[in-house]
Amino acid sequence: xxxxxxxxxxxxxxxxxxxxxxxxxxxxxxxxxxxxxxxxxxxxxxxxxxxxxxxxxxxxxxxxxxxxxxxxxxxxxxxxxxxxxxxxxxxxxxxxxxxxxxxxxxxxxxxxxxxxxxxxxxxxxxxxxxxxxxxxxxxxxxxxxxxxxxxxxxxxxxxxxxxxxxxxxxxxxxxxxxxxxxxxxxxxxxxxxxxxxxxxxxxxxxxxxxxxxxxxxxxxxxxxxxxxxxxxxxxxxxxxxxxxxxxxxxxxxxxxxxxxxxxxxxxxxxxxxxxxxxxxxxxxxxxxxxxxxxxxxxxxxxxxxxxxxxxxxxxxxxxxxxxxxxxxxxxxxxxxxxxxxxxxxxxxxxxxxxxxxxxxxxxxxxxxxxxxxxxxxxxxxxxxxxxxxxxxxxxxxxxxxxxxxxxxxxxxxxxxxxxxxxxxxxxxxxxxxxxxxxxxxxxxxxxxxxxxxxxxxxxx
Amino acid sequence: xxxxxxxxxxxxxxxxxxxxxxxxxxxxxxxxxxxxxxxxxxxxxxxxxxxxxxxxxxxxxxxxxxxxxxxxxxxxxxxxxxxxxxxxxxxxxxxxxxxxxxxxxxxxxxxxxxxxxxxxxxxxxxxxxxxxxxxxxxxxxxxxxxxxxxxxxxxxxxxxxxxxxxxxxxxxxxxxxxxxxxxxxxxxxxxxxxxxxxxxxxxxxxxxxxxxxxxxxxxxxxxxxxxxxxxxxxxxxxxxxxxxxxxxxxxxxxxxxxxxxxxxxxxxxxxxxxxxxxxxxxxxxxxxxxxxxxxxxxxxxxxxxxxxxxxxxxxxxxxxxxxxxxxxxxxxxxxxxxxxxxxxxxxxxxxxxxxxxxxxxxxxxxxxxxxxxxxxxxxxxxxxxxxxxxxxxxxxxxxxxxxxxxxxxxxxxxxxxxxxxxxxxxxxxxxxxxxxxxxxxxxxxxxxxxxxxxxxxxxx
Ligand SMILES: [Zn+2]
Ligand SMILES: [Zn+2]
Ligand SMILES: [Zn+2]
Ligand SMILES: [Zn+2]
Numbered sequence: 009x010x011x012x013x014x015x016x017x018x019x020x021x022x023x024x025x026x027x028x029x030x031x032x033x034x035x036x037x038x039x040x041x042x043x044x045x046x047x048x049x050x051x052x053x054x055x056x057x058x059x060x061x062x063x064x065x066x067x068x069x070x071x072x073x074x075x076x077x078x079x080x081x082x083x084x085x086x087x088x089x090x091x092x093x094x095x096x097x098x099x100x101x102x103x104x105x106x107x108x109x110x111x112x113x114x115x116x117x118x119x120x121x122x123x124x125x126x127x128x129x130x131x132x133x134x135x136x137x138x139x140x141x142x143x144x145x146x147x148x149x150x151x152x153x154x155x156x157x158x159x160x161x162x163x164x165x166x167x168x169x170x171x172x173x174x175x176x177x178x179x180x181x182x183x184x185x186x187x188x189x190x191x192x193x194x195x196x197x198x199x200x201x202x203x204x205x206x207x208x209x210x211x212x213x214x215x216x217x218x219x220x221x222x223x224x225x226x227x228x229x230x231x232x233x234x235x236x237x238x239x240x241x242x243x244x245x246x247x248x249x250x251x252x253x254x255x256x257x258x259x260x261x262x263x264x265x266x267x268x269x270x271x272x273x274x275x276x277x278x279x280x281x282x283x284x285x286x287x288x289x290x291x292x293x294x295x296x297x298x299x300x301x302x303x304x305x306x307x308x309x310x311x312x313x314x315x316x317x318x319x320x321x322x323x324x325x326x327x328x329x330x331x332x333x334x335x336x337x338x339x340x341x342x343x344x345x346x347x348x349x350x351x352x353x354x355x356x357x358x359x360x361x362x363x364x365x366x367x368x369x370x371x372x373x374x375x376x377x378x379x380x381x382x383x384x385x386x387x388x389x390x391x392x393x394x395x396x397x398x399x400x401x402x403x404x405x406x407x408x409x410x411x412x413x414x415x416x417x418x419x420x421x422x423x424x425x426x427x428x429x430x431x432x433x434x435x436x437x438x439x440x441x442x443x444x445x446x447x448x449x450x451x452x453x454x455x456x457x458x459x460x461x462x463x464x465x466x467x468x
Numbered sequence: 469x470x471x472x473x474x475x476x477x478x479x480x481x482x483x484x485x486x487x488x489x490x491x492x493x494x495x496x497x498x499x500x501x502x503x504x505x506x507x508x509x510x511x512x513x514x515x516x517x518x519x520x521x522x523x524x525x526x527x528x529x530x531x532x533x534x535x536x537x538x539x540x541x542x543x544x545x546x547x548x549x550x551x552x553x554x555x556x557x558x559x560x561x562x563x564x565x566x567x568x569x570x571x572x573x574x575x576x577x578x579x580x581x582x583x584x585x586x587x588x589x590x591x592x593x594x595x596x597x598x599x600x601x602x603x604x605x606x607x608x609x610x611x612x613x614x615x616x617x618x619x620x621x622x623x624x625x626x627x628x629x630x631x632x633x634x635x636x637x638x639x640x641x642x643x644x645x646x647x648x649x650x651x652x653x654x655x656x657x658x659x660x661x662x663x664x665x666x667x668x669x670x671x672x673x674x675x676x677x678x679x680x681x682x683x684x685x686x687x688x689x690x691x692x693x694x695x696x697x698x699x700x701x702x703x704x705x706x707x708x709x710x711x712x713x714x715x716x717x718x719x720x721x722x723x724x725x726x727x728x729x730x731x732x733x734x735x736x737x738x739x740x741x742x743x744x745x746x747x748x749x750x751x752x753x754x755x756x757x758x759x760x761x762x763x764x765x766x767x768x769x770x771x772x773x774x775x776x777x778x779x780x781x782x783x784x785x786x787x788x789x790x791x792x793x794x795x796x797x798x799x800x801x802x803x804x805x806x807x808x809x810x811x812x813x814x815x816x817x818x819x820x821x822x823x824x825x826x827x828x829x830x831x832x833x834x835x836x837x838x839x840x841x842x843x844x845x846x847x848x849x850x851x852x853x854x855x856x857x858x859x860x861x862x863x864x865x866x867x868x869x870x871x872x873x874x875x876x877x878x879x880x881x882x883x884x885x886x887x888x889x890x891x892x893x894x895x896x897x898x899x900x901x902x903x904x905x906x907x908x909x910x911x912x913x914x915x916x917x918x919x920x921x922x923x924x925x926x927x928x
Contacts, residue, residue, distance in 0.1 A: 058697045059572050112519050114753075117893065205665055206752070206893040230896040234753070237518045237897075292666070293574075293694070433577065433666040436690040437697075 027382035027462045035315070036386060039457050042311050043450035049307035050442045052080065053300055057293035057437045064290035065096055065330040066261025073286050074264050077302070077327050081268035084306055085313035086325070088271065091264035094329040094340040098259040099123055101290055102252030104225060106196075109133060109246040112238055116231040118196065119208035119432075120253040121180060122289070122332065123215070124224040131250030132157070132194050132223070138239050142179040145186055154191035157247050158183070161236050163229070166202040170360060170423040176200045177211070184224035185216035194249055195224040198232035203428035206230050210289055211431045212333060223251055263287065263329035265337045270313050272322035272460060277348075280459040281324045281355035281414070282308060282452060283406055285331035292435030296426070298404075300440060301358030302327055308453040312460070319460035321353065328405040331359070338405035342412050352414040354459050354466040358452070359404035362429075363422025364444045365451050367393050371400035372415040372466040379464035380417075386454055390447060392419070415466035419451060487842035487922045495775070496846060499917055502771050503910035509767035510902045512540065513760055517753035517897045524750035525556055525790040526721025533746050534724050537762070537787050541728035544766055545773035546785070548731065551724035554789040554800045558719040559583055561750055562712030564685060566656075569593060569706040572698055576691040578656065579668035579892075580713040581640060582749070582792065583675070584684040591710030592617070592654050592683070598699050602639040605646055614651035617707050618643070621696050623689070626662040630820060630883040636660045637671070644684035645676035654709055655684040658692035663888035666690050670749055671891045672793060683711055723747065723789035725797045730773050732782035732920060739784045740919040741815035741874070742768060742912060743866055745791030752895030756886065758864075760900060761818030762787055768913040772920070779920035781813065788865040791819070798865035802872050812874040814919050814926040818912070819864035822889075823882025824904045825911050827853050831860035832875040832926040839924035840877075846914055850907060852879070875926035879911060 028036065060076050063069035074091060081089040099122065106118040120126075136157045139145040145160055160183055164176035177200050184195040199209035208228040215221045227235065238245045266286055272278060284301025288294025309325050329337035342349070354372065368387065370380045377398060384394035400418035401410035410416040421444075429435045459466070488496065520536050523529035534551060541549040559582065566578040580586075596617045599605040605620055620643055624636035637660050644655040659669035668688040675681045687695065698705045726746055732738060744761025748754025769785050789797035802809070814832065828847065830840045837858060844854035860878035861870035870876040881904075889895045919926070 054697070058694065058701075061572070061574050112521070114521050204896075204898040205667065206896065207666060230894070230898050233898055234518065234896070237514070241518075434690070436664075436666060436694070438664040438690050438693055 027379050027464060028458070032461055036454055036457055039311055040450050040454050043308070043453040044446055046307065046311070046446070047442065048310060049303040049445050049449040050440065052306050053295060053303035053440060054437060056299045056302060057295045061293045062288045062290055063286065063294060065263045065287050065333050066098060067290065070263050070287060074266055077266040077286055080306060081266070084310040086268035086270060086309065089268040091266050092340065092344060094263045094265055094337045095260050096263070096330050096333050096336045098256055098261045100254045102126055102254055104251035106225065106247070106249045108235060108238060109248050111242040111245065114234055116234065117206050117208055117228040118225040118231070119210045120251055121213040121224040121226060122210055123213050123255060124184070124253050125221045125255050126251045126253040127194070127223050127249055131248055133246060133248045134193055136245045136247045138236070142183060145183065148190050151191050153187060156192055157194045157196055158187035158192040159235065160197045161232055163198055164200055164202055164427060166424055168422055168424050169420060170426055173200065173427065180211050180226065181214055184213055184222050185219045188220045188222045192222060194222050196247065197226050199226040199228055201229060201427050201430060201432070204229050205434060207432045207434050209431045210291060223249060223253070225249065225251065265329050265341055266327040268309065268325045270309055270318060270323040272320055273318040274320035276322050277351050278321040279324045279352045280321055280456060281326055281352050281406070281409065282456055283326035283328060283355065283357045284359060285337065285405055286327035287330050287332055289332050289431045291431065291433045293437065294435060295437045296362055296429055296435050296439050297431065298359050300445065304358050304445070304449045304452050307449050308456050311453045312457055319457060321460040323456050323460050331405050335405055335408060338408040342408050346412065349412045349414060350467065352409060354415045354417065355402050355406050355409055356417045356419060356452070356455060357403040357406035361421030361423035361426050362439060362441060362444065363424065364447050365392050365419045365421045367395055367420040369395035369400035369418045369420065370398050371410060371418070372398065373468040374398070375468045376464050376466045379462060379466065383455065383458050386458065387451060390451060392451060417455065421448060487839050487924060488918070492921055496914055496917055499771055500910050500914050503768070503913040504906055506767065506771070506906070507902065508770060509763040509905050509909040510900065512763035512766050513755055513900060514897060516759045516762060517755045521753045522748050522750055523746065523754060525723045525747050525793050526558060527750065530723050530747060534726055537726040537746055540766060541726070544770040546728035546730060546769065549728040551726050552800065552804060554723045554725055554797045555720050556723070556790050556793050556796045558716055558721045560714045562586055562714055564711035566685065566707070566709045568695060568698060569708050571702040571705065574694055576694065577666050577668055577688040578685040578691070579670045580711055581673040581684040581686060582670055583673050583715060584713050585681045585715045586711045586713040587654070587683050587709055591708055593706060593708045594653055596705045596707045598696070602643060605643065608650050611651050613647060616652055617654045617656055618647035618652040619695065620657045621692055623658055624660050624662055624887060626884055628882055628884050629880060630886055633660065633887060640671050640686065641674055644673055644682050645679045648680045648682045652682060654682050656707065657686050659686040659688055661689060661887050661890060661892070664689050665894060667892045667894050669891045670751060683709060683713070685709065685711065725789050725801055726787040728769065728785045730769055730778060730783040732780050733778040734780040736782050737811050738781040739812045740781055740916060741784045741786055741812050741866070741869065742916055743786035743788060743815065743817045744819060745797065745865055746787040747790050747792055749792050749891045751891065751893045753897065754895060755897045756822055756889055756895050756899050757891065758791070758819050760905065764818050764905070764909045764912050767909050768916050771913045772917055779917060781920040783916050783920050791865050795865055795868060798868040802868050806872065809872045809874060810927065812869060814875045814877065815862050815866050815869055816877045816879060816912070816915060817863040817866035821881030821883035821886050822899060822901060822904065823884065824907050825852050825879045825881045827855055827880040829855035829860035829878045829880065830858050831870060831878070832858065833928040834858070835928045836924050836926045839922060839926070843915065843918050846918065847911060850911060852911060877915065881908060
């Protein structure tokens with residue numbers, strides 16, 4: 009859906025008046041200030057990262073996180089809390105060692121891509137074929153990589169909206185199978201990351217059906233530079249890789265979506281959904297990805313639960329399982345709730361960025377755009393502008409709910425530094441900016457109250 | 469020596485005219501522009517970090533570095549190149565694993581301090597006693613740490629001149645023995661570093677004579693935070709450490725200072741010394757510490773060697789061995805050259821900072837301060853100010869030459885980010901700012917030409 013609209017048309021309506029009563033407007037301003045002055049969301053992400061740490065699907069941390077989230081929702085005043093089972097394939101990282109063997113030996117920092125197989129026990133030593141992009145790798149003739157290691161050195165560039173993640177991540181997801189089709193025995197790539205730390209970025213990869221599964225790793229940016237610089241001196245660069253990652257065929261592990269509600273006082277079956285993913289990669293403490301989102305939506309719900317009266321519609325907080333292994337929690341959720349998906353009157357997720365929200369983009373029924381404008385007016389003093397399009401899907405997991413028909417809002421934060429830390433050991437609490445977190449929590453709190461209290465039907 | 473002088477007194481002299489002829493002034497401006505427009509120093513540090521990498525005293529890298537430096541000096545047009553042997557104790561890093569065991573288990577990132585012994589094969593698991601500073605640790609009663617691990621969490625703060633390194637580094641150097649005297653079985657500390665990366669900082673430590681040698685490691689800043697946060701929840705925090713560092717008693721390794729000269733045309737026995745240390749820690753590629761300095765002094769000498777006529781006095785470039793294990797190369801140099809130390813008419817080292825030089829501080833004979841002012845006038849347009857004191861020792865290794873009577877200049881660069889990377893795996897080529905490097909090379913080139921060509925006797 010792509011429905012451009014102009015502000016001038018919207019401004020012809022007195023949108024505030026249509027959306028909320030004067031008392032409600034007073035209430036929403038009070039709520040906003042409560043959120044802006046509360047460090048609750050910071051306390052929550054501190055608790056999750058200190059008491060649980062990383063929580064990859066099926067791990068001990070994942071089990072602890074489910075207990076942690078359930079207890080946290082109860083202590084924060086949710087009316088209902090429950091879990092819904094999710095299952096997925098097992099993977100274990102194991103250990104990895106890598107080095108440039110010739111012409112100039114260096115130990116290098118690499119990390120196994122999520123889902124990769126390991127090498128044989130003795131490791132692999134082979135010449136490296138260097139490609140600047142995934143497109144270049146795709147053009148390599150069939151058989152030309154026989155016995156070699158394919159290396160893609162594309163470097164992701166920094167943008168406020170993370171727009172270069174898409175172009176960069178292709179190599180991570182499908183590079184190994186494309187290389188294997190041409191005979192490669194391993195796949196190495198520059199990390200999908202904008203930093204210059206000696207810390208490599210992991211993330212999910214996928215093997216193509218019927219293609220040999222070869223080991224796949226990412227090098228840290230400085231190590232990728234080091235490898236590229238060797239090619240400027242010698243044609244033949246040999247590389248050694250040994251890893252014990254394990255991808256046992258067919259073995260499954262279990263996890264769960266953790267769901268909580270502040271039940272609506274007038275229309276309990278109308279659901280406003282806010283969400284984040286509870287799982288994380290198996291490195292760092294998942295502070296930013298997505299502890300930040302978990303903290304923000306839990307705190308927003310708490311601020312609303314503290315009001316003397318429940319809002320009219322139900323606020324549902326969904327903490328998704330297994331986002332990092334392919335949105336498995338979201339798939340399970342959509343599958344389980346497909347018969348009542350049209351009760352989900354609007355939703356928003358947080359799964360990107362570290363900085364302040366500067367933009368909101370709706371994806372709603374055309375006749376509710378005036379309501380969106382009213383919301384935007386309330387958020388404007390916080391530096392949030394309204395995008396001129398109406399085509400948004402929700403972020404990450406909730407994009408599947410958008411695809412299933414749920415109206416959505418996408419709040420865009422400053423993501424300039426997000427890919428410095430994404431999917432690395434460096435995703436830790438210290439990366440969180442407490443002031444930006446307060447502001448962003450206030451935005452989600454305002455949105456949640458507005459959507460649960462106003463009469464607007466965002467589906468229309 | 470501390471001889472404050474005022475600019476007004478100096479300005480009464482026409483210092484330029486005293487120091488250099490008009491032709492020499494033209495020459496020095498040409499040289500400055502040559503250096504400012506040359507990427508030679510960048511090429512040198514790229515070569516050292518790519519072709520050699522790290523080069524800890526006695527390692528394969530160290531042997532390669534000595535060959536590399538000798539060959540590089542010859543190819544850069546030095547008149548004489550030689551090595552002088554240095555020997556020192558052997559140490560091997562081994563492997564290390566550490567984790568917080570209770571109350572909330574986390575694997576943590578630590579690094580062995582240089583010179584530390586390892587643990588027993590099974591490792592150590594023990595309760596941690598937390599001290600905010602080394603001073604607090606010193607005040608702990610005797611015996612109070614029996615069977616415990618001592619932890620100092622002092623966090624170094626960021627300054628342009630790195631002034632908090634001194635206060636922070638005490639724990640690294642003597643923390644283990646102070647803890648051991650009180651019964652501790654291991655010593656852990658927050659890294660001496662200003663970054664928030666999950667990469668720990670190493671560096672030399674020393675055991676006190678007659679005190680039990682206990683294992684000593686530094687945690688990365690995020691991991692130190694994680695450990696501190698556990699204490700806010702539970703009194704008893706248990707920690708596990710296993711490391712195979714090895715400090716074999718009495719075993720020695722050999723290295724060498726690498727020395728090259730551009731021989732003076734009139735006063736070949738008058739030596740102007742510029743230097744840096746060739747060795748590095750055994751992590752990263754030693755790009756910043758001290759590849760940067762090596763590159764700068766080699767390039768400066770090359771620019772001068774390219775002139776049609778040799779300057780009047782000799783320019784000696786000293787690449788010191790074994791700085792990282794206690795200035796052993798500098799000690800050997802002073803010992804070997806003590807009879808002709810008064811031939812060293814002035815010297816400067818580079819072993820700090822990543823940014824541009826903003827200040828120069830002399831440590832010279834009072835009657836040569838006019839000459840220093842003339843040099844400062846030439847450097848002023850590059851943003852270099854003259855400090856109002858005359859008490860400088862040269863940096864690092866060359867401070868021992870200063871102590872032995874050599875007049876010195878200390879050029880101060882912006883060191884704000886230096887301790888983000890210092891003694892870590894993150895000390896790699898990408899941290900080097902090519903523009904700052906050009907400018908700083910120009911400063912050293914101008915200094916070297918000025919000191920070798922002018923008639924000033926800095927000893928007086
Ligand atoms: Zn995420
Ligand atoms: Zn993620
Ligand atoms: Zn140094
Ligand atoms: Zn050093």
